[in-house]
Amino acid sequence: MKKMMLGLIILLVSVIGFAQDGKTITGKVTDVSGISLPGVSISIKGTTIGTITDLEGNFSLKTSNENDVIVFSFIGFANQEITTKGKVTVNVVLIEDATDLDEVVVVGYGEMKKSDLTGSVASVSFKNAGETGMPSVDQLIQGRAAGVYVRNSSGVPGGAVDIQVRGNGSMSGSTQPLYVVDGMILDTEGDVSGSSSTIGMASSNPFAFLSPEDIQNMEILKDASATAIYGARGANGVILITTKKGKKGKKGTITYSNSFSFSEVTKKLPMMSGNQYADFVNEMDSLEWVADGMADDLNYTYPDTVEIRSRDWQDEYFDPAFTQNHRISFSKADDKSNTFFSIGYMNSDGVIKSTGFSKYDMRLNNNRMITDKLKLTTNFNAARIENDMTVGTEILGGNRSMVGSIVFSQPLENVALNEDGDFDPDEMYNSPDNWLNDHSDKGIENIFVSKIALNYDLHKHIKLEGRIGADYKNKTRDRYFGRGIRRGEDVGGLGEKYGTESFHWVSDLLVKFNYEFGDHRLNGTVGGTADQKILNRYKLTSTFFIDDYLESGAMHGGAVQQIDYTTKQNIMYHSLLFRANYSFKGKINVTATGRQDYSNKLGEGMEGAFFPSFATAYRLSEESFIRDLNIFSNLKVRAGWGQVGSSNVPAFATRSTFNFATQPDENGNPQKILVPGQLGNPNLTWETSEQINVGLDFGFLDQKLTLTVDAYDKYSKSQLQRVTLPASAGYAYQWINLGSVQNRGIELALNATVFDRNHWNINFGGNFSLNRNEIKDMGGVTYFGENIGNNEEIKNPINIFQEGEAVGVFYGFETNGIIQQEDVDGGELPTYYGSELPAGNIKFVDQITEDTDGDGIPDAPDGNIDSKDQTIIGDPNPDFVYGFNGSVTYKGFNFNFLFTGVQGRDVFNANYGRSNNFHNEGTNKLEDAYLNAWRSDAPSNTHPRLDYASNTFSATYTDRWVEDASFLKLSNVTLSYTWRPNIELIQSVKVFATGTNLLTFTNYSGFDPEVDAFKGNPRKVGIDMNSFPAVRSYVGGVNIVF
């Protein structure tokens, strides 16, 4: 495409010239990376004379005329025309054509020409993957596809990722999309937090085993007409990943790439210094007396016997981290087979001391024609991931996590306040030093993903495909709390060992047909599929070790050993599916799909459901009246409807179970007894989501400018929800089908080649996604989310689910600054649960709750702050999400950048809440909150007085904790240079430098506005609590193709 204009000019010039004698032109065709392209067709324009390149990309063509123009064409690449005048050697670099409408895209259980697509599918290709040193795949999609909201915020190496396609359709189940790798459904359940099967296990990145360099392309199926073929698992969108195949060439291509990066935290929280902290404790001590009406003449110094040695834990523990990544891959193909394999190693330190992540992985993709009709495809991928302490940064309640400890520990050395607020050197537990020295937390994951497929051409119109995919995952987590950590000290060392083993297989049998008759084409797939997952988990605990030497390496070394649980689950899906696509002249396309799904997770009689879809597309640009306008190179209107489902409940949700408990027998020996466990729901059935999508694809200027606009309306009903039962039921929760959520939105994706001449190529792209969600029906009741943690300060749910509101909005008290003495003297202040609040306390807003004129509508405040005054104080759903990128290429140089942004998302900053609550002297606070606290001689209107007895308000959430977390980030900037030396051994060398997360524009006060502490759990969303800080990285590396 790029050279087309140039070619046309040359063509014009050439036809003016005079005819000359014929000659033989020879040359070589390569792609941009210098890899030879075999099978490229070369023809003399206007004739049928032509040839194709051989396995080395070489060709030889005899022309008859000096002015002949030869055309190079190859699927997936832009055509190129070159005049032969004055040339005997023509070396051509073909450029991949991303906008080519003939491009084939992968869809569920098949492939389609892009021009035939009827549904809403976003394609992300990874031409530059790996070369920019991206550590994980999710970072590659972020900001690059409209309608896909990626939160990969956390700086935890290998940490969990949260991807939402088209808003939050679920109030309770997972909102994670389905991942399909090389056609096989991947089992990722349990990889994201919020799923009940992750108890005790770190949530991890479902992509972690995949290397970005191995990925050919990625398709995100967004609307129901595209995902309905995945039936019960299509409700949250589907991400299809295709890995690389061997490329044709005389000899194989070997690629070595590496990257090295330095990362640092983007921000420190402004906590008090050691001296400020000592002042704070002193002031608290004196104030407590005054507040309680006790002696006010105390001169209580803290700690008067010990020199204060300040420690800035954030400075000490947020370390620049080094990451290295090495990868070798081999690629080769011939007429009968193609092979791709790669081996990689990655080692990443966390920005928090002692954390780290290593990955070893290898992949073999091998395809072979066994006979002319029978093709064997195999994919094999093995990976081992080692996590060091990264999981220790999870939310564990209170400050008992590494990040919590770094932020909230007293900023002093060798002194500690015990929980009574007294100085006690023996109490120096849980400091970052202790977490570093006396705690270990190692996670290991071994993952094998494989697929074998046989394709057989049964008939000229019918192909059969049988395939079996299996993924096996073994995850262990060893934790040890030594005697420097309170939990370890109490029990003489605490070792914990968690294990999860999951085996998941899928088998598909597909019949693919393709008939063409005249202007009509009918193609499609019919098939059956079965899928089973067997999950085993255990947890062991051991305590009272001789010393902390071996840690949890020797669990048998503890005097008291316990098996906490061993569990097994067996989850099955059986399905039938079809897709039919009818195309008339390539102008009108109609697609229908259907899937009948059965799952053993649902109630008896409810286990089967059918999910249909219909969609149509009309390529107006194929009609002459549009073509004649000469405006559009492509104009397509799409419309689709579909139903998809979700059965995202844990195993056994339909069954009432009992738990084992220990009741000592007469002699004090353990005996097991049974107590009611969970309340099952035998009537549990599918959650259904119905979606309408209307889309327009525009192409201008020969596809140099493309615009895709989609609008959708997604209505999810009979939502699967884990509702908290009233305690009087005796059970904590039950899974039920309740409620409907509507998501409506608009997506725009724009790509433009603004300049493409004289070795210059400048591209811009942008996308914009706007989504509004609303709970339409909740049976008239309001449900609350999940408890945030176990800590009494920050325990209760913050999210609520209420008809007419967005999903999971924040619920709490509105405030209006700080109570001043004038307010108290004025006597107009409302009481707080019947008590008067003194000056310096937070001023709550007394909502209109009293009906004074008896019309049933509240019209006045009631003069008392109580539970009735709680209201909606924030919305964690973004108003819109956007990204834009640009790329400038000149010869071997390439410069590209990516900005991503989120607007209108609120975050409940629990860290801020904690670091503002003064009642607990044992933890550090925000400097600003202390310095600018309300004091009788210096009344502040921003922060309450030090002893405002916030504990009275414990678990009382206010809008003070809710912050606007809108942001715009410069996510990625890369500069690279590719050099193609004229030597036999090396085809190309590329060096690059990348910066990630270089700039963030936000008003959010926490570490990072992209935070979401409980990723993938829609029952506690938009919370910042002890989350790993975001990192900024500087990456450099080379990529050599041999």
Place this chain on the structure above:
Amino acid sequence: MRLLKIKQMKNIIYLFIALLAFSSCENMLEEEVYDTRTLEDIYETPESANAIVLGVIKSFGGYNYYSAQMHQVLGFHSGITGRRAGANSAKPLAQMAVTPNTAWIDRIYDGMYETIASANFVISTTVENSENEIERNARGVAMFSRAVSYFNLVRLYGGVPLVLEPILNEEESHIPRADVGDIYEQIEKDLFEAWNSLYENQEVSALPSKWAAKAFLAKVYLQLASESKSVEDWTKARDYALEVINDGKYSLVGKYQDLFNLKNEFTSESIFELAFAAIPDGGCAFPNIIGAHQNTEGASLGAWGRVIILRAAYDRMLNAVGGVEDERMKLGALTSWNRHNGTIAISYPVKKGTKVNDQATSYLFYPGINKWNDPGSLDRNTAGNNFMVCRLAEMYLIAAEAENEINPLSQTAIDHLNVLRERSRNSGSTSLPVDYTLADFSTQEELFDAVMDERLVELTGELHSWFDVRRHGVDYLSKIFQAHNDNLDYIRSSEGQSVYGSGIYKSANDFYFPLDAPSVERNLLLPIPSTVIQSNNAIGLEDQNPGY
């Protein structure tokens, strides 16, 4: 939407699967449960049925019930016991400034209903007056457990949802608050059935015998009588208590301290006792909450020692036993103890001019409770001390209080008190407390006060105080609050200062209690926890207890 009949569809799928030769299971889509028992199989063996009955008793010992949280809530909020410094979440309780969001008040609510759910399950699967003795007894255990839990709930929260059947789905779980009278009626009914169903002697001593049901009837009528002041209720309370004293199989143990010895569990005095052992998941946490602090020699591992005796209550106790600490005081209101580092900690009463070797630190500044410690506990949540929910001494105190109401200033009432005073006297070296005589009292009220003092001395730390200071209503509770505030005034005065400087009396827990009438009245009950209002659609904000 269904296009084909399920069976047809399944067959087609199996055909596909068979083609792939993968599986030939018959019921492929059956969900099997491998790792836990389910409703369907729970009565498959007699052992599992038995395990369910023991589960009812176990749930009493849950962390949210008697193992821990009851002790925190009732301990911090009683007005007799309070909060040692630290335990910040306890401040609202210790300040009598509870809100529906206050820590732990939701947890005990949850804990009690877990026991009720467990009991309801057993009740729903057994029949009344079964011929089968085992079934009959199992039902009795459940009836007893449900009654005890509702008795706790109604006293703590007032009217609560009366759930008498297992809840099987979400829709039927939203149950409104019941009338207080209806709840008491159900409690009586359940206790009578328990009396008819339970064994006289249980093979497993952790299970309540039928006499436990009778003892709780005495407790229930005492509570009702305190509110109604009706002679009929007082008489029932007295008669049931006397029946347990005279006809039951119980007797007071010789020495008071033997009641709290780890080696003497299920003593002859114990009427309903929860069994704990220092084994994983089988231990209790309350010794760490109401026992001595971890710095104390012999304390449980990692103990917080969060609950202490407020000084006004200590004064009252010391006065009741004659000015010298008897054995009961030494266990119930410990004022000096050995610390791990070899020094001695001294707490209240340190008066001006007192000389001791060690400087008392602020957090040890209250008398502590020392009835339950287990140095062999596995961790702070796993101690082996049993907990006596009800013991015979309480029956004497009930009989004494009721007798004084029926026959004011009767010698019989005094005799009941003297039984306990004598036992205490015989337990240790002091010759105190001396027996009361009629001459000690000039009004019925004085004897009533003596009964209440005796209850405090005898039962302190055993979860009676919260109820005792509230069941007589607003005026009585005001008196308790006033006594506490007067004591703070004393501490502030120069007379209350110690030789160690003013700092020694610093305590984060010296809160004045509110004395205005609405506040005192509010403190008669706990609020319905906000979690309940949030999760129960049949209870709204307008159904909250008065003042909250």
